[in-house]
Every structure is written in C-alpha cells, then in structure tokens.
Amino acid sequence: MSVVAKGCSKWYGHVLGVSDIDLTLRPGIVGLLGPNGAGKSTLMKLMAGLLRPSRGSLAVFDKNPFDDIAVRRRIGYAPEHEKTWDELSALELVTVMAELAGVERSRSRRAAETAIEEMGMTKAMHRRVYGFSKGMRQRTKLATAIAHDPDLLLLDEPLTGVDPVARADIVERIRKLGEAGKTVVVSSHVLYEIEALTSEIVVIYRGQVLAEGNVYEIRKLIDKQPHRIRIECDQPHAIGSALASAEHVARIGFERGAVLIETRDPDRCYDQVAEAVLAGGIAVTNLTSPDNNLGAVFDYLTGGAARE
Amino acid sequence: MSELRVPTAGEALATMARLTLVRMTRGKLIWISIAMAVLPILYAASGIGSSLFTFQMLVLTVMPPLFVAPSIGEEIEDRTATYLWSRPLPRWTILAGKLVALAPVAMIVTVGSWIAATWIASKALPPTGTMVGLGAGALAISAISAAIATLAPKHGMALSIIYVMMIDGGIGLIPGSIRLASVTHAATAIAGLSDETSPVTGAIALIVIASVWFAVAFRRIGRLET
Numbered sequence: 001m002s003v004v005a006k007g008c009s010k011w012y013g014h015v016l017g018v019s020d021i022d023l024t025l026r027p028g029i030v031g032l033l034g035p036n037g038a039g040k041s042t043l044m045k046l047m048a049g050l051l052r053p054s055r056g057s058l059a060v061f062d063k064n065p066f067d068d069i070a071v072r073r074r075i076g077y078a079p080e081h082e083k084t085w086d087e088l089s090a091l092e093l094v095t096v097m098a099e100l101a102g103v104e105r106s107r108s109r110r111a112a113e114t115a116i117e118e119m120g121m122t123k124a125m126h127r128r129v130y131g132f133s134k135g136m137r138q139r140t141k142l143a144t145a146i147a148h149d150p151d152l153l154l155l156d157e158p159l160t161g162v163d164p165v166a167r168a169d170i171v172e173r174i175r176k177l178g179e180a181g182k183t184v185v186v187s188s189h190v191l192y193e194i195e196a197l198t199s200e201i202v203v204i205y206r207g208q209v210l211a212e213g214n215v216y217e218i219r220k221l222i223d224k225q226p227h228r229i230r231i232e233c234d235q236p237h238a239i240g241s242a243l244a245s246a247e248h249v250a251r252i253g254f255e256r257g258a259v260l261i262e263t264r265d266p267d268r269c270y271d272q273v274a275e276a277v278l279a280g281g282i283a284v285t286n287l288t289s290p291d292n293n294l295g296a297v298f299d300y301l302t303g304g305a306a307r308e
Numbered sequence: 309m310s311e312l313r314v315p316t317a318g319e320a321l322a323t324m325a326r327l328t329l330v331r332m333t334r335g336k337l338i339w340i341s342i343a344m345a346v347l348p349i350l351y352a353a354s355g356i357g358s359s360l361f362t363f364q365m366l367v368l369t370v371m372p373p374l375f376v377a378p379s380i381g382e383e384i385e386d387r388t389a390t391y392l393w394s395r396p397l398p399r400w401t402i403l404a405g406k407l408v409a410l411a412p413v414a415m416i417v418t419v420g421s422w423i424a425a426t427w428i429a430s431k432a433l434p435p436t437g438t439m440v441g442l443g444a445g446a447l448a449i450s451a452i453s454a455a456i457a458t459l460a461p462k463h464g465m466a467l468s469i470i471y472v473m474m475i476d477g478g479i480g481l482i483p484g485s486i487r488l489a490s491v492t493h494a495a496t497a498i499a500g501l502s503d504e505t506s507p508v509t510g511a512i513a514l515i516v517i518a519s520v521w522f523a524v525a526f527r528r529i530g531r532l533e534t
Binding site: 045048049050051052069070071072073074075077079081083084085087088092096097099100101102103104105144 | 313315319323324326331334335386388391392393394395396397398534
C-alpha cells in the first residue's frame with residue numbers, strides 16, 4: 001500500500017483540519033475531491049510529512065513521513081500555493097530541489113532537465129520563475145515534484161489557474177505518471193478536473209472522507225437517490241407525459257428542448273423512454289445520465305451543501 | 309523505483325547554503341546592506357570620528373537581522389518552506405545551511421565596513437579586538453535573528469532589530485553581572501572597550517547567549533508545521 005491512514009485527525013488549535021480519516025491508497029491516480037476548506041490540503045500535507053497527526057496514524061510505504069526522513073525520498077509534493085523562489089531559473093529551481101531530494105549533484109542537472117522536458121517547459125527552463133505565467137509555474141512545480149523520480153506524487157490543486165490548453169496538456173502528463181505505476185494523488189475542488197484524470201476518487205468534506213472508490217462504486221452508496229436521465233429531443237413534453245404515471249419516476253422536469261427524469265429504476269425507465277420515442281416518432285438528439293458525472297455524485301454525497 | 313539515496317547532512321547543508329547565497333545575491337537586501345555598510349565610512353569621512361565604534365555598533369545591530377531574519381521568516385511566511393520540509397532532510401540542516409551562508413556575510417560586511425571607516429578616519433587598521441568583537445557580535449545577533457524569525461516569521465527582521473537595539477542594548481546598560489546577558493555589551497567587552505568586563509568574560513558570555521538563541525531557533529524549526 002502506498003498510503004494507509006487509520007483514524008487520522010489533525011487540528012490546528014481548535015480548528016479541525018481532518019477528522020478520523022481511514023484511507024488506503026494504491027498505485028494509480030486518485031482524485032481527492034472536495035470544496036475549499038474541506039481538508040484536502042491538510043491531508044496532502046500529512047502525507048507529505050509536513051504535518052504530524054494530532055490523533056491516529058498515517059503511513060506512507062509503512063513509514064511515518066513526519067518522523068522518517070528517508071521515506072520522504074519516495075514522495076514528490078507540489079503544494080497548492082504559487083510562491084516559489086522567483087530569483088531562480090526553472091532549471092536552477094528544479095536542480096536544487098532534486099539535490100535536496102537526494103539526487104547526486106553530478107546527476108541533478110540532467111534529472112532536472114528530464115523533469116522539465118516531461119512537463120513541456122524546456123524552452124523556458126533558463127528563464128527566471130519571476131516572469132512565469134500561472135501555467136508555467138504549475139508545470140515548474142510539477143517538475144520539482146517528479147525530478148527525483150518519486151513513487152508517491154502529491155499534487156495539490158495542480159490545475160488551478162491554468163488555461164484550458166495548458167490544462168489539457170498537464171492532465172495528459174499526469175495521466176502518464178499514473179500509467180507509469182506511480183501513486184498519484186491529485187486534489188481539486190473542481191469536479192471536471194478530477195473527472196478528466198481518473199474515475200478513482202476520494203470525496204472529502206468538512207475534514208472527513210465521505211466516500212472513496214470508483215465513481216460507479218460510489219454511485220452504489222447513494223442508490224437511495226434517484227437516478228437522473230436527461231433526454232434532449234423535439235417533443236420533451238410527450239416523453240414526460242408517457243412516463244408521468246410510472247411508479248418508479250420520482251420527478252419530471254423540463255428544460256429548453258429537454259426533459260429530465262429522476263427514476264428509482266433506471267432499466268425500466270430506459271425501456272419506457274424507448275417505447276415512448278418509438279410510439280411518438282420523437283427525434284432524440286442526446287440522452288445522458290448526469291449521475292455518471294462526478295458533479296452529481298458530489299452533490300448527492302454532500303447533500304448539496306458544497307455548492308451552497 | 310529509483311535508488312533510495314537521501315542527501316547527507318553535509319550535502320543538504322552545502323546545497324542550502326549555496327541556494328541561500330544565490331538568492332541573496334539576486335535580491336534587493338544585498339544592496340540595502342551595502343548602503344548600510346557605507347554609512348560608517350561616510351561618517352568617518354565627515355571628520356567627526358570620535359564615536360566611530362558606537363556608530364559601528366548601530367550597524368552591527370541592523371546588519372545580521374537584515375540578512376538572516378527575512379531569509380528564514382519569508383520562507384515560513386510565503387510557505388516556500390513546504391518545498392524544503394517535504395524533502396528527505398533533517399530540518400536543522402535547512403536552518404544551518406542558511407546560517408552558514410548568511411552569518412559570515414553579515415560578519416564580513418560589518419567588519420569590512422569597520423575596517424574601511426577606521427582607515428578613512430585614522431589611516432590605520434582598527435585594533436584586532438574591535439574586529440573580533442564586531443565579528444563575534446554579528447554571529448550572535450545572527451542567532452538571535454534566526455530564533456526570532458522562527459518565532460515571528462512575518463516581522464522577524466523588525467522584531468530582531470527592535471530586540472537588539474532596545475532590549476539587548478538596555479540590558480547592556482544595567483550595572484552588574486546582568487549586563488553579561490547583552491550581546492552588544494559582550495561584543496564591546498571583546499573589543500576591549502568595556503571598563504567592567506574583560507574580553508574573555510565577554511567572549512564566554514557571547515558564546516552562552518548565542519548558544520541559547522541557536523537552541524531556540526533549532527528547536528522551533530523542528531516543531532514548525534505549515
């Protein structure tokens with residue numbers, strides 16, 4: 001196991017960071033999802049060995065990362081904040097970080113160049129960080145996290161403030177790290193960012209793990225909630241009328257050019273929708289289930305509180 | 309998985325010292341410190357000269373806080389310390405690396421300024437004792453600045469200067485052995501300019517004071533969470 005937390009809690013004085021976290025992380029990409037202030041960064045810092053648990057335990061590769069210095073050699077951490085040593089060039093920054101992580105000085109520059117190349121920053125590596133855009137800073141931070149070839153990568157909000165083109169590129173590069181067999185923990189409060197990276201998520205809210213696992217497994221936890229089906233078509237009211245009397249239908253709503261059905265029996269609902277479409281000669285342009293989207297799962301799990 | 313090599317304490321310390329020096333030479337503080345160091349030279353050139361060492365003591369109270377406190381305090385305040393603390397290093401090497409880089413710079417600038425000012429005033433080198441006193445004082449005040457910066461990162465430099473000027477200076481004016489708790493008094497004694505305290509006593513006092521402040525700084529840095 002890469003990370004095992006047992007009853008792990010962290011308080012800052014009277015302020016709760018995380019509470020009674022039980023968590024096991026294996027190699028692959030894991031999304032740490034939660035609204036701002038949920039405790040994601042605190043959990044990341046506990047894993048990085050920056051904080052000591054107030055209660056319980058947290059082990060990285062079976063070692064306590066706060067007290068065991070050597071295990072931090074296997075951890076790469078990119079913090080949430082933007083601030084770095086702006087007086088240095090990207091190459092200098094990544095090189096010194098690699099050295100401080102244990103890469104021999106004779107090899108550190110080459111390791112830094114490789115990491116910078118992997119993050120698509122080769123052209124700017126001799127420029128000082130001072131003049132970098134947010135996207136370039138994020139890439140540089142990621143390069144500092146991977147330069148020493150760690151087994152556990154902790155990337156705290158790595159896509160914040162990054163433009164869409166850079167975001168797609170960074171997502172692809174993070175994916176490759178996961179495919180390379182590393183444990184990559186990526187935190188975000190933006191649902192689609194996590195969704196673009198992985199289906200393995202840990203939902204954290206008010207310092208507690210609300211759910212963990214595959215997004216579909218998490219869906220099982222919330223089966224009491226109605227399943228939503230959105231049908232874009234030319235006659236949404238006709239479909240709504242056809243399903244209005246069905247006992248499995250909890251709610252029917254209409255949007256412009258679409259009907260949204262909430263059902264407790266998705267299979268039966270899909271069958272009845274198909275029958276209505278065929279009987280009425282309805283032209284369906286799109287049929288989606290928002291429940292496959294992390295946004296819906298997150299909304300269910302937090303009871304909508306996170307979006308308030 | 310790559311080999312599990314962690315930096316030795318010496319490597320970590322040397323890398324931290326190198327990093328600190330590079331950042332210092334590219335920052336603004338080096339220019340401010342040079343401007344401060346020039347003041348005694350200008351004072352000497354003005355021909356007043358009678359209280360030149362006292363003037364130099366003022367430079368001594370400012371120079372180490374100027375170098376040391378921001379380097380440590382900003383690291384904590386800006387949270388760039390998270391980069392360092394997530395590395396496989398004992399935290400004391402981070403603080404020690406900074407001190408190894410900056411304390412000698414503070415010493416060199418302070419003593420260099422004193423030598424230049426004395427040369428301009430009297431066309432001679434200053435007495436060795438005064439140079440040793442100022443150098444040792446700079447080292448001890450570096451320890452004070454490091455400790456205060458870990459305790460109050462945001463205002464480390466200002467508080468260090470206030471402490472050395474107001475509190476330490478005040479203690480140095482108290483008659484009796486209590487004044488041995490003052491760095492500025494001990495430095496003056498090492499310089500051979502105290503009527504009551506011998507240079508040896510001053511040196512011992514300075515070692516004790518610096519050790520206490522170093523202990524505070526290293527203990528604090530080991531416990532900080534950010």
